[in-house]
Amino acid sequence: MLLTNRQMPIITADTEEEMKDFIFKMPTRVYFGNGSVKKLPEICKELGGSKLFVVTGPNVAKSSAMAAVRETLDSAGVEYVVFPDSVPDPPIEKVDMTAKLFAESGADMVVALGGGSPIDLAKAVAMLRTNEGSVADYLFGGSKTVANPSVPLIAIPTTAGTGSEVTAASVISDTKNKIKLSVTHDYIIPRAALIDPQIQLGTPALVTASTGMDALTHAIESYVSLNASPMSDAMGMYAMKMIGENLRVAAADGSNIEARANMAVASLIAGIAFMNGGLGVVHGIAQAMGGIHHTPHGIANGLILPYAMERNLPGNLKKFGDIAVALGMNVEGLTAREAAYAAVEAVFDLREDINVPKTLKDINIEEKDFQGIIDATMPFRLLAINPCRLVENDIRGILERAYAG
Ligand SMILES: [Fe+2]
Secondary structure (H helix, E strand, O other): OOOOOOOOOOOOOOOOOOOOOOOOOOOOEEEEOOOHHHHHHHHHHHOOOOEEEEEOOHHHHOOHHHHHHHHHHHHHOOEEEEEOOOOOOOEHHHHHHHHHHHHHHOOOEEEEEEOHHHHHHHHHHHHHOOOOOOHHHHOOOOOOOOOOOOOOEEEEEOOOOOOHHHOOEEEEEEOOOOEEEEEEOHHHOOOEEEEOHHHHOOOOHHHHHHHHHHHHHHHHHHHHOOOOOHHHHHHHHHHHHHHHHHHHHHHHOOOOHHHHHHHHHHHHHHHHHHHHHOOOHHHHHHHHHHHHHOOOHHHHHHHHHHHHHHHHHHHOHHHHHHHHHHOOOOOOOOOHHHHHHHHHHHHHHHHHHHOOOOOHHHHOOOHHHHHHHHHHHOOOHHHHHOOOOOOHHHHHHHHHHHHHO
């Protein structure tokens, strides 16, 4: 079947500009498929693990996903201990305490089962097994850099959104200073990721919708980032297309395995896109909102994304026009500015259909809270690769728009 121009995947390589140098990383081995969780014993063996430390949260610990992991490990006779007390946005103290339990457990490999938080906790714990001190020492601006490779980590995501199963960052909360910071190093990238759509069937609708918005934000921010490369662009573009075609169904009918599978792959691809292309102001604001107001990451991204896109349009009209097409908009006959704005409309439409919070008022953030969020956003290091250079007033403008709706 021939594709029309509108249906064709979009190639945006700008031949008038000289190609920039780039590096592309994807060290995680991915095992995708329904039932792929059954490969866990064989992968552990291959990576040299003799006893596993399984990091998960209290809800997932009681879920069919955990039952599937237990069953596969028990039937293969693999020794393991389960740590079921991961919390959203793990704080420094929680990480250090979990690292101590891991050291005492006699386990030599970590498995993360859950959404972004347990995977990030597991990354930090695996790193602290071979690097001395508190995780606080290794956070952005800390006194130490990761010097030794982590013990092997296998990530099994139960949500489709964070991409943490393939990335080099672990986001940790400094609750004293009300800020979320990252440990970022190639040594903490999971060695393997098991992407099993079947174990994601039980994810609640709001989590499906909001983590899907996180994945979309990864794809869009990496695509328009100043650090984007043809490789990250290819990943970001394909992820956007898959999310545009599947997130509505996955959020409306969580039992639709095809939509779940497509979202799981889209999230993975968007993770690879942003590990290489970087992120921008949406993540800066979301991280600030998470640190101060404990706003769940995907919900914060969904609240901010369309308004940040509006502000960022002048930075790259062509690429925002590509995003519009990837998200199914008809841009024929439109000016470059109109086509770019169609991308913002597509995100508004998607957000409307998946029923996530739409204004800051919906999550009880008030205008008096803006300055704190702005102050915590400005030091975000990835603002340097946002498509437009932003100052405090720009962040305020985005927050005002997100407040008014
Ligand atoms: Fe994210």
